Amino acid sequence: MAKILIIALIIALVAVARRSIPATDKTGVSLLSQPQLTEQPEILKVASYNIQTGKGLDGKRNLLASARVMADADLVGVQEVYAAGFDGFLGLNSGQTERLAKVGKFGWLFSATRQRWFREHRGNAILSKIPVSDWRVEMLPDKSGKSFRNMTVAQVHWQGQSFHFINTHLHTRDGREDQLKLVLQEFAKYPRAILLGDFNSRANTPSLANALKDIEITDAISSAGLDLENADRIDWILTKGFNVETGEMLEKGVSDHPYYQVSLSYR
Numbered sequence: 001m002a003k004i005l006i007i008a009l010i011i012a013l014v015a016v017a018r019r020s021i022p023a024t025d026k027t028g029v030s031l032l033s034q035p036q037l038t039e040q041p042e043i044l045k046v047a048s049y050n051i052q053t054g055k056g057l058d059g060k061r062n063l064l065a066s067a068r069v070m071a072d073a074d075l076v077g078v079q080e081v082y083a084a085g086f087d088g089f090l091g092l093n094s095g096q097t098e099r100l101a102k103v104g105k106f107g108w109l110f111s112a113t114r115q116r117w118f119r120e121h122r123g124n125a126i127l128s129k130i131p132v133s134d135w136r137v138e139m140l141p142d143k144s145g146k147s148f149r150n151m152t153v154a155q156v157h158w159q160g161q162s163f164h165f166i167n168t169h170l171h172t173r174d175g176r177e178d179q180l181k182l183v184l185q186e187f188a189k190y191p192r193a194i195l196l197g198d199f200n201s202r203a204n205t206p207s208l209a210n211a212l213k214d215i216e217i218t219d220a221i222s223s224a225g226l227d228l229e230n231a232d233r234i235d236w237i238l239t240k241g242f243n244v245e246t247g248e249m250l251e252k253g254v255s256d257h258p259y260y261q262v263s264l265s266y267r
Contacts, residue, residue, distance in 0.1 A: 034107030067103035077167030143175035192241030
């Protein structure tokens, strides 16, 4: 009888532990391993990349390939990143964000969207070679019960001025429009800001379409000549208070999303 009870308890514990639950809001004042630059770049290279946890279109995971794609950027919003496993608690391994940061010599921040197995499990990240401060991670409302989302808002300091940087990855189904409205409202608070990420929303999504009509908001990917039509794109870099100088992209392959990078100057 005791053995049966123990087995039942173990099964119940595993069932609870493997279930995904939403991560929590959190705040901080700096990134981890922030580089100490003696000179800041004159043009800021900003990128957005959904790395699909380092898995390419061939189904194989190659995190180093993802890291190399982003290494030349100054500031990156990354989506779909795994935290360290249980071996991370023993110092035997590190999460994907830290490994990406080491390749490109970035400071880094992992923003968990969900917890699983009694630990942070998966989320998004910010990578930066320039100073970042006063960040917060805010969980977004969820209707799925399993596919949790957030936005990370941080203050970035560059060339003697500062701006706000918002990274997000929105839902694919019900509730996405509500999440999109919230991140656009956050973006609207700041006179100079960058909002980027995987919106899972095309240009004709009502709230996004309205935002794109605002003369203060620039679709930086289109302005850089990377996707002039933008009709089917779901990855976005929106800017306020910046000039878009140039840009570059990498088609799907390393990930199931393209990589977008734009070069910006202050307006």
